[in-house]
Amino acid sequence: MGEQKNMILAAALSFLVIVVWQVFLAPPPPALNPQLPPAESVAGAPDAPGPIAAAPTSVPRAEALARSARVPIDTPKLRGSLSLKGGRIDHLDLTAHRQTNDPGSPAVELLEPTGAANPYYALWGWTPARGSQTGPLPDAETEWALAAGDRLAPGAQVTLEWDNGAGLVFLREIAVDENYMFTVTQTVANRTDAALSLAPYAIIARHGEPQTINFYILHEGAIGEIDGVLKEYNYSDMLELPADPAEGGPVERLPVANNGWLGFTDKYWMTALAGGADRPFTAVFKATGAGLPVFQTDLRQPALTVAPGESASASSMLFAGAKETRQLQEYEDTRGIGGFVDAVDWGWFFFLTKPIHWMLLFIHDIVGNMGWAIILLTVVIKTLLFPLAYKSFVSMSRMKNLQPEMEKIKERVGDDKMKMQQEMIALYKREKVNPAAGCIPILLQIPIFFSLYKVIFVSLELRHAPFIGWIQDLSAPDPTSWMNLFGLLPFETSAIPAFLTLFSIGVYPIIMGITMWMQQKLNPAPTDPIQAQIFAIMPFMFMFLLGTFASGLVIYWIANNVLTFAQQYTIMRSQGVDVNFFGNVKRTFKRKRPVE
Known part of the structure; x- marks a missing residue:
C-alpha cells in the first residue's frame, strides 16, 4: 500500500514541521565574540555611559508619571509624554492597538517611566x-x-x-x-x-x-x-x-x-x-x-x-x-x-516568508478580510505547487494500479524476502514506476508549508483581525468549545480547567480533523494493522494538537485539506484509479464480526 505509506509520511512530516521543528531546527543563539574590538577602536570614542541602576521599589504608573514635569506626545498612532527629568521618552501608548479584542480595551502600553x-x-x-x-x-x-x-x-x-x-x-x-x-x-x-x-x-x-x-x-x-x-x-x-x-x-x-x-x-x-x-x-x-x-x-x-x-x-x-x-x-x-x-x-526561510507575507497583504487589500485572504493565498500556493502535487499523486496512483501484481508476487515468493524485493524492483523498472517519487514532492513542499505557518504566526496584521461569525481574532485560537456544546451550556470556555485546555477545541479544529479524515478515505485502510491504527488516529491527533493554535492557521489547514482532496480525487480518477470514497467511509463504520 505505497500510497498509504506516502500519505502517512506526509501527515507525519507535517506534524514534525509544526510541533517539533522549533525544538530541533531552530536557529542557535548568536555566537558570542569576546574578541570584538573595544570601543576605543572607533576614532574619538568616549568613556562608557554610567550604568543605569534599577529602582528598588515600584509604584502605579500614574504616580510614577506625576513625579516629573512632562511634555505631552500626541500623534495619530502614539500618545504619551516625555519627562523633563533626564529628557527621557518614557511614556508611550499605541493608540491604534488595543490590549484585547474588546474595542473599549486600553491601548497597548509600550514605554514605562522609572x-x-x-x-x-x-x-x-x-x-x-x-x-x-x-x-x-x-x-x-x-x-x-x-x-x-x-x-x-x-x-x-x-x-x-x-x-x-x-x-x-x-x-x-x-x-x-x-x-x-x-x-x-x-x-x-x-x-x-x-x-x-x-x-x-x-x-x-x-x-x-x-x-x-x-x-x-x-x-x-x-x-x-x-x-x-x-x-x-x-x-x-x-x-x-x-x-x-x-x-x-x-x-x-x-x-x-x-x-x-x-x-x-x-x-x-x-x-x-x-x-x-x-x-x-x-x-x-x-x-x-x-x-x-x-x-x-x-x-x-x-x-x-x-x-x-x-x-x-x-x-x-x-x-x-x-x-x-x-x-x-x-x-x-x-x-x-x-x-x-x-x-x-522571518526565520530561516525568509526567501519564502517575505514573498508569502507580501502576497497575503496584497490579497487582503483586495478582499478586505484577512480570513478570506488566507484562504485565497492557500489557493494561490496550491496552484503554484500543483505540478509537484500532480507528480506525487500520479506516482501514488500508479503504485495503486500495481497492487494486484504486487499481491501476486507476494503469493508466489512466499516468505523469501530477497526474492520478493528483486521481483518488486523488476516490476517497478518494467512499469517505469519510482516508489519514492511520491515522497520527493512532499518533502519539497514542507518549507513552503512551514513558511506560511511562520507568516501567520508572526504577522501583526492578523492580530485582532476578524474573519466571520465568532472568529474575531485570527491570531487567537477558536474561542468555541465542544465542552460547553459551543456556547449552549451556561459556562464560558475560560471556566474550563487548565489541564483540559488541550481537549477543549472549537468548531474550526473539528472541521480541520474531518477534512483530514476525508482525505484519508480516498484510499482503503492499510492492510497492515499498525499502519491502519496510525492512519486512523492521525486526524484526531492533529485536531487536538492544532486546536489551540491561531485560528488563522487552522483555517489555512482546512482550506489546504479541501483543495488537496479535490486535487487528489481528480488526478487519481484521471489515472484510471477506482476511487471508492463512500465505500471506504462505509467500511470505517461497518461493525466487524468477531473472529470465531
Missing part, C-alpha cells in the same frame, strides 16, 4: 572623550528646561535646554512623524576658552526581564542589524555576555561602519535606535545591575571636537511602535535604515 513596575524608556546624553575636562554633563537625572514648544506632535517639535554652569550649554531638539519615528538632535555650545571633545549617545533601557511568549520559532529580546548582519540576543544571552567592570556588567560592542540599528523586540512591538546611512557608531548590547537586571542597547557616536565659541550637533532616530511591515519598509527606504523590515522574525 518608578513603575517595569521601566522601559529611551534617553540621550554626552560623555567626555578620554582626558577631556568638560564639567557636569547631562545624564538620566538632569532637570531640563523647556526652551521651545509645549507639545510633541507631527509638525510640532520641542526643544529642551540645560546649562551645566561650567561654560557648556546643551540643547535637545525632538521631532516625531505621524507614525512611530522620533528624530533627536543633540547640540552642545562651547562657551569656555578651550576646545573640548564630547561624544553623544542614545540608550534604550529595559528594567527586568519582560514576559515573553517563549516559543522557539520567535525571537524576543535585543535585536540589531550591524552593517547588513542581523544580531539577536535573548535576555538570558545578554546576561551571559563577557563581563566588563567599566560597563558595570556583561557587554558586547559592535562597530558599525556604514549602517545599523539596534533595540528590543517583542512579538508585535519594538523600540530601536538608528543613526542612518553612512553614520558610523558603536552598537552596544549589555546588562547591568545586581538583582533585577537592566538590559540596555546603546548607540554611541564618535566624539566631536568643539572649539571655543562654537557648537556641534549630532542626531539619531528612535523607533517606538508596532512592527507594521509596510511602515518598516518605508523607513528602510526613506530613512536609509538598512534591513529595518528584518525586525520581523
